[in-house]
Amino acid sequence: MVKKKVRVLHVFGRMNRGGAETLIMNVFRNIDREKFQFDFLVHSKEEGHYDQEIKELGGTIYSVPHPRENILQYRKELKKILREKRPYDVIHSHIFTFSGYVLKIAKEEGIPIRIAHSHNTQDGHSSGILRNMYRSYMRKLILKNATNLLGCSKEACRVLFGPECLKNSNVQVLRNGIDLEIFEKIEKGVYLNLRDALRLDSKAKLIGHVGSFTNQKNHCRLIKIFSLLCDEMDNVHLVLVGDGPLKNKISDLIKHYGIEDKVHMLGVRSDVPEILANLDLFLFPSLYEGLGLVLVEAQAVGLKCIVSSKIPSEADIGAGLMKFIDLDLDDTIWAKAIKEELENSNRNISIQKEKIKQSGYDIKEVIKDLAYIYSKI
Known part of the structure; x- marks a missing residue:
């Protein structure tokens, strides 16, 4: 019996040449693609720098409206992809705090492995009452819905998952590897x-x-x-x-x-x-x-x-x-x-x-x- 591929859906803003995107492309190029299928969900209709290579490597890119435009439409589109393109075994979210919302939907749709991956130590927004409330709510969603919490450094983990997160067994520092x-x-x-x-x-x-x-x-x-x-x-x-x-x-x-x-x-x-x-x-x-x-x-x-x-x-x-x-x-x-x-x-x-x-x-x-x-x- 042929063992089925593990199907992984990565979630990014857009597949441009940033550090997080480059890391995952380094993984995609070198992982056994007979065993693992990588697809990508992006929050942009514009083409990313890595889009063509993703397709050449056998990946599919799903473009959805940015959640800021219409959060209900975003939820609908994400659920539709998870249902119609199923089964996905893994959803691997790289979008910092908003990973909480993505992984909540993934859990509702029965995705067994749900990963929040922290690639930064700030979200780029100034602090205020509403922003801090948003950060707190999204952290709660991440901790409630993620099966695995990854960060590119200890500080990246602490900022997104909490100051004491490294004591937890599901938290791991994953180095930003390069292809030697x-x-x-x-x-x-x-x-x-x-x-x-x-x-x-x-x-x-x-x-x-x-x-x-x-x-x-x-x-x-x-x-x-x-x-x-x-x-x-x-x-x-x-x-x-x-x-x-x-x-x-x-x-x-x-x-x-x-x-x-x-x-x-x-x-x-x-x-x-x-x-x-x-x-x-x-x-x-x-x-x-x-x-x-x-x-x-x-x-x-x-x-x-x-x-x-x-x-x-x-x-x-x-x-x-x-x-x-x-x-x-x-x-x-x-x-x-x-x-x-x-x-x-x-x-x-x-x-x-x-x-x-x-x-x-x-x-x-x-x-x-x-x-x-x-x-x-």
């Missing part, structure tokens, strides 16, 4: 030459940032710090990878500081590891992060990272590549630390395979953990 095979051609020296592509001097110092243009990523602070660095150093350039609602605002800020010739906005890229391999330093002054998957990728190529103290300590793989700086410190202190690192370092590509494995960020180990959870039907 992607880094093999970098190790062999076969990858993009970014300086040539940007027509820069081979001796130009390159600083990089990868992330969506949103408040969380703190691009305004990043640009201000870089402008100070430009006053102190010649032949230094900044590479920005990503897209988002604040992109035009950041472009205007770059013009305001008169550093247009020093900043290179590359948009959304599928070759992030290769870009990272070209850099001399990675700068990540986020206001908050669940973890920061790109930091794991940056360290994987032996890249020194200067990051905000808001980054969870678990992001450090123990290779001596992370320097944490408090966001409350003056911009000049950040600029000084960057200058010292650039002047004192002699950048050599060094793939940190063993450190990645030892710290739990090998995608193969992450898949083992997820496959175990998914199969407990």
Whole structure:
């Protein structure tokens, strides 16, 4: 008798190149697709960056109206999908607090494995009476309806599931794993030459940032710090990878500081590891992060990272590549630390395979953990 596939429905806002989405795509590419079927429910009619690849890997994407538009219609559409496309064995929700509502419906529809996955330490909204009531209600729904609670760091778990959640047996930190095979051609020296592509001097110092243009990523602070660095150093350039609602605002800020010739906005890229391999330093002054998957990728190529103290300590793989700086410190202190690192370092590509494995960020180990959870039907 042929054993049926375990059918998993992932719930996201949209399948763009964020950390959570990239993690699940890393899993999807490497998991045994003869045993596991991944489908995706998204809250957007717009195409996501990963949509085409999902279809090529055999996944189906269901688009439903955003719950903010009409919560009753959302409930109706979700129930319809769960009933008509049944049976799903697992629903794996990645949408922070609203996972509570999704998993409530999943429980009503008899989905046996219901996972809430926390990928962040804030929801991006300012606190107020109504917002706090919403957060409290959704946490109660999560705790009542989820069978498994996952987070990319201890703090990500605590923020969504409660300060004492790690004492519970159904709570687990699941590392944001990366596919080490992607880094093999970098190790062999076969990858993009970014300086040539940007027509820069081979001796130009390159600083990089990868992330969506949103408040969380703190691009305004990043640009201000870089402008100070430009006053102190010649032949230094900044590479920005990503897209988002604040992109035009950041472009205007770059013009305001008169550093247009020093900043290179590359948009959304599928070759992030290769870009990272070209850099001399990675700068990540986020206001908050669940973890920061790109930091794991940056360290994987032996890249020194200067990051905000808001980054969870678990992001450090123990290779001596992370320097944490408090966001409350003056911009000049950040600029000084960057200058010292650039002047004192002699950048050599060094793939940190063993450190990645030892710290739990090998995608193969992450898949083992997820496959175990998914199969407990």
